[in-house]
Amino acid sequence: MTDFIPVNEPLLNGNEKKYLLECIETGWISSEGPFIAEFERRFAARMGRKYGVAVCNGTAAIDATIEALGIGPGDEVIMPAFTIISCIAQIVRNGAKPVLVDSDPFTWNMDIAQIEAKVNSRTKAIMIVHIFGLPVDADPVLEIAERHGLFVIEDAAEMHGQTYKGRPCGSIGDVSTFSFYPNKNITTGEGGMILTDDDELAETLRSLRNLCFKPENRFVHDRLGWNLRMTNMQAAIGLAQLERLDEFVDRKRKMGSLYDYLLKNSPGFQRPLLRTEYSENIYWVYGILVDEALKLSGKEVRMKLAKAGVGTRPFFYPMHQQPVLRKLGLFEGESYPVAERLYQQGLYLPSGLGLSEHQIERSAKSVVRLFEDKSVSF
Numbered sequence: 001m002t003d004f005i006p007v008n009e010p011l012l013n014g015n016e017k018k019y020l021l022e023c024i025e026t027g028w029i030s031s032e033g034p035f036i037a038e039f040e041r042r043f044a045a046r047m048g049r050k051y052g053v054a055v056c057n058g059t060a061a062i063d064a065t066i067e068a069l070g071i072g073p074g075d076e077v078i079m080p081a082f083t084i085i086s087c088i089a090q091i092v093r094n095g096a097k098p099v100l101v102d103s104d105p106f107t108w109n110m111d112i113a114q115i116e117a118k119v120n121s122r123t124k125a126i127m128i129v130h131i132f133g134l135p136v137d138a139d140p141v142l143e144i145a146e147r148h149g150l151f152v153i154e155d156a157a158e159m160h161g162q163t164y165k166g167r168p169c170g171s172i173g174d175v176s177t178f179s180f181y182p183n184k185n186i187t188t189g190e191g192g193m194i195l196t197d198d199d200e201l202a203e204t205l206r207s208l209r210n211l212c213f214k215p216e217n218r219f220v221h222d223r224l225g226w227n228l229r230m231t232n233m234q235a236a237i238g239l240a241q242l243e244r245l246d247e248f249v250d251r252k253r254k255m256g257s258l259y260d261y262l263l264k265n266s267p268g269f270q271r272p273l274l275r276t277e278y279s280e281n282i283y284w285v286y287g288i289l290v291d292e293a294l295k296l297s298g299k300e301v302r303m304k305l306a307k308a309g310v311g312t313r314p315f316f317y318p319m320h321q322q323p324v325l326r327k328l329g330l331f332e333g334e335s336y337p338v339a340e341r342l343y344q345q346g347l348y349l350p351s352g353l354g355l356s357e358h359q360i361e362r363s364a365k366s367v368v369r370l371f372e373d374k375s376v377s378f
């Protein structure tokens, strides 16, 4: 097998090394270092928000958000069935009830038409999660939230640099969260950010991130927080990455267009939408959905592509089917057919910023070959 094409590879050839060296030379390696405040300030400004709270990963960003909003027993949060476990974990841990909606079969985002019917007197928040490259159609969700007095939590983990009707993703919810895992459009190795315009909420989030230490009496606590702090070294990398966000977005769009061009005449699978009325695809990842008529699952296609040296990832496993949640008695008898199909038939192709045009071409050619002759074993 010749050179395996990894599914993700970050690009770290800007000021990352220089800023990291600065951390080492000055001795500022903890969360107290100056890159943290700078990264928070610049990231928030880029996304059009007042406050940024840097944390250790995107999951922690959501955990802290749920806690800061006081979501707990008796509360319900409406959210997509098709997403990562990070979105639901703290809702469940806090004793609140996640209420799921199915996905749109084309954008793969939550079907916003299903939200209103799920709102009741216990609903406290709606969580929107922008999936794979296209944002959720957020205005109707904001309107529902406004009418019913609900928080909107915006998980923009996959959406750095994307816009919704010209507004930056991450500027839409009362609170928004980001991940900086290496497969994201901006990476810090591990890392996350919470954005808000609300002074009090920002203060609560900072406190929860830092064990709820009190400035006046450090080791006396009124509330249980976590240590979710990001290090100065991570923020140094993040700042260097942020400097190149426009370039990265451009690169992602070019990679997506190249896949589209190479795959457009190939039958047997659904490609991502190029655009919607409110956004151009940013192709955080390039996903495909295999036609059931081929009697081939996403997993089988992934195995064949692996043999051809092409790295892939499965789509999310829906929340209502998660064993850990079913064991807790959640989602009994519930079904979300689009989310189930996305998991069964979906996969995404190598999409990392560090991949070359040649690697994308090789990856696309393997897909074309496979679907031309699905018996191909490579």
Ligand SMILES: Cc1ncc(COP(=O)(O)O)c(C=O)c1O
Pocket (backbone or CB within 6 Å): 057, 058, 059, 060, 083, 084, 086, 087, 129, 130, 155, 157, 158, 178, 179, 180, 181, 191, 192
């Ligand atoms: C939509 C979404 N939310 C949250 C996360 C969690 O981020 P992290 O891996 O940094 O904890 C991810 C990560 O991959 C994600 O895709």
